[in-house]
Amino acid sequence: MARVLLFGPLRDLAGWREREVEGSTLAELRARLQAEDAALGEAIAGPGVQVAVDQALVRGEVSISASAEVAFLPPMSGG
Amino acid sequence: MARVLLFGPLRDLAGWREREVEGSTLAELRARLQAEDAALGEAIAGPGVQVAVDQALVRGEVSISASAEVAFLPPMSGG
Amino acid sequence: MIGLTEAAFDPGALLSEFSLARQEVGAIASFTGLARAEAGQTQVLELEAYPGFTEARIAKIAEQARERFGLADLIVLHRVGKIGPGEPIVFVATASRHRRQAFEACDFLMDYLKSRAPFWKKEHGPDGARWIEPRAQDHADVARWEQEKKS
Amino acid sequence: MIGLTEAAFDPGALLSEFSLARQEVGAIASFTGLARAEAGQTQVLELEAYPGFTEARIAKIAEQARERFGLADLIVLHRVGKIGPGEPIVFVATASRHRRQAFEACDFLMDYLKSRAPFWKKEHGPDGARWIEPRAQDHADVARWEQEKKS
16 A cells, blocks of 8 residues: 655646555556556656655665555656 | 046045146146156056046047046956 | 745845845855746646655755855745746755856756756646646756766 | 945845846846955955946946847946945846846856956955955956857
């Protein structure tokens, strides 16, 4: 279980900003999101989308603690 | 006759800032100032001292109208 | 001071405070970014940040600027949420002994903020809304500092 | 706006006014030069101008900056007379569509003001007063713009 956050265009695409999602690894979270919303699943796997777990960027596969905050960050537009 | 203005270190050297001085050419003004105060006469002839007549920089010899404002500008220090 | 704010702010009020009671700081540079109306094409700009993460990233950029240019102090305030035309989006000020460092640090901070800071920007215009990405110029601007560092 | 003032001024108040009601100006850069205390070595700075002549020279420098960088607006306010440590000496602000031009114009204006503007500067310290001239760095700074123009 993790708190998933979406930003920018991902939020508009999904129609939500923040949700609890089941999963104990990043791969499980991605699979769960993909199953519920294929367009979102594809978008969060897209080029330039970074992932932050508990506000730290991660690369590749990681495990997710029960209270983790997992953010999908589309390409940033700068300030 | 002209109104002579001194700026910066020239003013400190002469002990005045503004005076009426007799002369119908710049050379006459310089000679008059030199006669009254040799140190000042030398200083206003020194390198980097520019002359403005009625607020316009001049080079070399010029005639001076009766109501002219003649300023001796030592090297500028910038703002 | 590094911060995000949803409220409109006055860059002058920030500069007044930033420039007070400085004894050995000869130079303060500042930059204010304003939302442009684009002749009516942009009615509202909407900026989204990731609270906590965004400030931490900006703090890292600020730390780099502080060290690289030997700054005495700096301030970065960034607006988030909906911003109307003519309103300030970002204010950066840098304080240093001499002006070259203050100018360069301010320029550096803006280049990094414009291309590397975690914000997502949406323009609302007469034809709807669109998400925007950094301009090619923004990428070129930030690359200047990385080349300089290498050479 | 170009001006000289004998009175102390608040750079923030100037920036507040300068940044108000801008619709198509995305970028405002500013610079504030402050008198440094130099650890007690400078108690008072005294700046002398040639009224009329000095403003006209600054206006000429400003006109160059406006054309060269396509500025929408600019402001130069310069203090004259006796200035205490920590007090603002000069405030420059530039407004343009994009930030590169605003920064460069502000930098350009300061370089020219520091080396080419008709001011005479005296430092009053514990050991008396002395007239000062531009630093070698000031001459080098202004030379950058003249080389760029040639190339």
